[in-house]
Amino acid sequence: MAKTPAVQIQKRVMTRKRIYVIGGMTLVVLAFVLFSPYGVVTRIRLAGEIAELEKTTKRMQSVEDSLRRSVVRLHSDSTEIERLARERYGYVRPGEEVFIIKRDTAR
Numbered sequence: 437m438a439k440t441p442a443v444q445i446q447k448r449v450m451t452r453k454r455i456y457v458i459g460g461m462t463l464v465v466l467a468f469v470l471f472s473p474y475g476v477v478t479r480i481r482l483a484g485e486i487a488e489l490e491k492t493t494k495r496m497q498s499v500e501d502s503l504r505r506s507v508v509r510l511h512s513d514s515t516e517i518e519r520l521a522r523e524r525y526g527y528v529r530p531g532e533e534v535f536i537i538k539r540d541t542a543r
Contacts, residue, residue: 470476509516521527528534 468475472478510520518527526534
């Protein structure tokens with residue numbers, strides 16, 4: 437028995453509806469995968485932040501190491517303390533002469 441044209445049209449309409457529904461669901465799932473709080477875009481942004489924070493951590497660790505070395509030098513080396521006192525506060529030993537050299541500012 438041949439199918440009537442009305443049945444064929446109805447099947448085409450149902451097929452289109454299925455395609456639209458499946459397409460819409462696919463778009464929703466794809467949008468969720470890309471833009472949700474656990475999505476790809478968020479993970480890429482967080483990976484960049486992690487890399488930046490690791491760089492900052494390395495810089496801060498190197499600063500901390502240099503400061504720790506300075507503290508150790510100041511606790512153990514009296515010449516280091518003397519050098520700092522001379523540089524920062526202008527201290528002079530008894531009997532030393534201080535020469536102040538003024539630079540020519542015309543150049």
